[in-house]
Amino acid sequence: xxxxxxSTPELTRKPEDNAVLRVDGLEVEYPGAPVVRGVSFSLxxxxxxxxxxxxxxxxxxxxxxxxxxxxxxxVYRGSVVLAGRTMxxxxxxxxxxxxxxxxxxxxxxxxxxxxxxxxxxxxIAETVRVHTGLSREAAQRRVKEVLxxxxxxxxxxxxxxxxxxxxxxxxxxxxxxxxxxxxxxLMDEPTSALDAPIRRRHIELIAELRREMGLAVVVVTHxxxxxxxIADRVIVMYCGRIIEEGTAASVLEHSRHPYTExxxxxxxxxxxxxxxxxxxxxxVPRPGDIPSGCSFHPRCPLADExxxxxxxxxxxxxxxxxxxxxxxxxxxEAGLRNSTPGRNI
Numbered sequence: 001x002x003x004x005x006x007s008t009p010e011l012t013r014k015p016e017d018n019a020v021l022r023v024d025g026l027e028v029e030y031p032g033a034p035v036v037r038g039v040s041f042s043l044x045x046x047x048x049x050x051x052x053x054x055x056x057x058x059x060x061x062x063x064x065x066x067x068x069x070x071x072x073x074x075v076y077r078g079s080v081v082l083a084g085r086t087m088x089x090x091x092x093x094x095x096x097x098x099x100x101x102x103x104x105x106x107x108x109x110x111x112x113x114x115x116x117x118x119x120x121x122x123x124i125a126e127t128v129r130v131h132t133g134l135s136r137e138a139a140q141r142r143v144k145e146v147l148x149x150x151x152x153x154x155x156x157x158x159x160x161x162x163x164x165x166x167x168x169x170x171x172x173x174x175x176x177x178x179x180x181x182x183x184x185x186l187m188d189e190p191t192s193a194l195d196a197p198i199r200r201r202h203i204e205l206i207a208e209l210r211r212e213m214g215l216a217v218v219v220v221t222h223x224x225x226x227x228x229x230i231a232d233r234v235i236v237m238y239c240g241r242i243i244e245e246g247t248a249a250s251v252l253e254h255s256r257h258p259y260t261e262x263x264x265x266x267x268x269x270x271x272x273x274x275x276x277x278x279x280x281x282x283x284v285p286r287p288g289d290i291p292s293g294c295s296f297h298p299r300c301p302l303a304d305e306x307x308x309x310x311x312x313x314x315x316x317x318x319x320x321x322x323x324x325x326x327x328x329x330x331x332x333e334a335g336l337r338n339s340t341p342g343r344n345i
Contacts, residue, residue, distance in 0.1 A: 018044045020183045020216045021066065025078035026088075028061050028240075030071070033287035035061045037240040038078075045183060048210060048217040050231035050248065052224075052263065056284040058240035059220040060108075063186055066218065067105060068095035082184065100131035104177030108189040110169040114161040121147075121157025124176050131180045146175040149212075150205060167198045174206070178213060185210075187219040191226055203229050224267040228252065236260045239285055239295035246319030256321035259296045261331055294323070302328055 021043040028036035036058045043049055051059045064070075066080050068087035080087040083102035087095055099105065107113050115123055124146060125139040134142065143157055150171040161169060170190065177185060190206065191199045203223075207230050210217055219226060227234060227248055234251040236244040236259065244257040255261045262280045282299040285291060291298055297307035302325045314320040 020045050020083070021218070022081040023062075023066070023078070024081075026062065026065055026080060027075075027077040028058075028065055029075045029077075030073055030287070034290070035074075035240050035287045036065065039237075039240075039242055040078075041235060041242070041245070043184070043216050043218065045216055046210075046214050047233065048219070048231045049233045049235065050227040051218065051220045051235045051237060052222070052227060053237040054263070054280075054284050056287075057237040059237055060188055061240075062237070063188055063218065063220050066186060067099055067103065068092075097131070100127060101180050102182055103184040103186060104180070104182040106170070106173050106177050106185070106187040106190055108192060110166075110173040111161070113173065114169060116161055118160070119157065120159055120161065120164070120172050124157075124172075124179050127176050128179050142179055146179045149178070149209060150175045151201075166193050167195075167202065170194070170202065171205070174209070178209060178215070181213070182215070184216045184218070187217065187221075189221055189223075190219065191221070191223045199223075200225075206230055222267075224252070224264065236263070239290050240287065241295065241322070242314065243296070243323070244321040245314070246316075250319045254319075256316070256319060256326040256329060257296075257323045258300050258302050258325070258329065258331060260321075261329060301331060 019042045023042070024040050026036055026039040027034065039058075039062055041049070051062065053059055065076065066082065066087065068080070068090055070076060076088050078088065083098055085094070085098050087098065090098070114120070121140070121143045124143045125136070128134055128139040128142050129136070144154060147154060147156055152168060152171050152175065156164070156168065156172065161172070164172060170193075187206070191202055194202055203226055206217075209215065210230065217230065219230060221227060231248040234246065234248050235242050236251065236257065238259055244251060244255065244260045251260060252264065255264060259280070266279050280299055285295060285298075291308075292311075293309050294300070294303070294307040294312055297303040300307065304325070306324050312322040312324050314322045
């Protein structure tokens with residue numbers, strides 16, 4: 001990575017403290033449908049954050065807002081400050097420069113983001129040259145380096161995307177995402193389409209890249225093994241809100257919200273192989289039909305009248321939850337039985 005200039009004149013502004021990312025009161029609303037509601041958090045350099053929740057919780061919409069990928073149909077409020085720039089208000093061209101240089105993105109399905117007419121090596125080299133100004137020769141050296149980092153053979157540089165397996169396409173996307181030496185890596189469901197043996201090595205590879213490159217990471221995932229192996233902190237989202245947050249160990253072992261406990265109980269893992277997993281009863285409300293009070297109360301085994309009134313706020317210090325009855329956890333077998341067999345995440 002010695003060839004890569006670690007700053008460029010137009011991208012030298014940094015946050016004054018150790019935060020590479022600050023999110024304050026983020027809201028994303030489509031007509032009549034709020035999908036992200038008042039999300040706030042910060043991320044320090046080298047820290048890894050996992051955002052978990054069922055489909056429809058607002059996780060991916062939050063991730064896109066971090067990147068400054070704005071839909072013309074949505075209204076955005078609050079602020080996202082990344083690399084010293086407010087992504088929620090940057091012009092598209094300037095946001096694209098920040099995305100390529102300061103932050104890398106790995107999408108859930110790499111297919112649409114890999115140009116089918118370009119060889120993998122050419123796509124990575126073009127990314128490096130556009131965002132760092134390196135010469136053609138230096139960019140080719142960087143291609144070789146990052147392919148080695150993600151455990152792809154040098155020959156992969158000469159292949160077209162359709163010639164790669166799904167796992168290899170995912171690694172090529174990671175190589176492209178880290179090729180410019182970003183401070184922050186964003187990942188959307190990086191293991192969802194992978195078979196078990198490939199998935200396990202994929203998780204290890206992400207953890208190794210994070211350590212070697214000193215990357216800050218935000219990963220949206222349904223995969224609890226990813227959370228255990230990669231994340232320092234966890235945010236749990238439901239109906240567009242953060243309902244629990246804390247260290248990974250604290251949230252995974254001592255959850256303070258019934259939704260989190262049920263979510264973790266329904267998660268498949270190697271330790272539950274052969275077991276019948278519970279699922280959370282009911283469905284995630286649609287963004288335009290969010291219940292009053294605690295949005296989880298129609299599905300919650302602990303719900304009481306107070307839950308239908310005022311919406312609970314996040315409370316706590318290092319481990320916070322938005323629940324009136326955190327002291328009644330864990331739910332125990334009776335609470336977990338208040339669900340239907342199946343898989344939720």
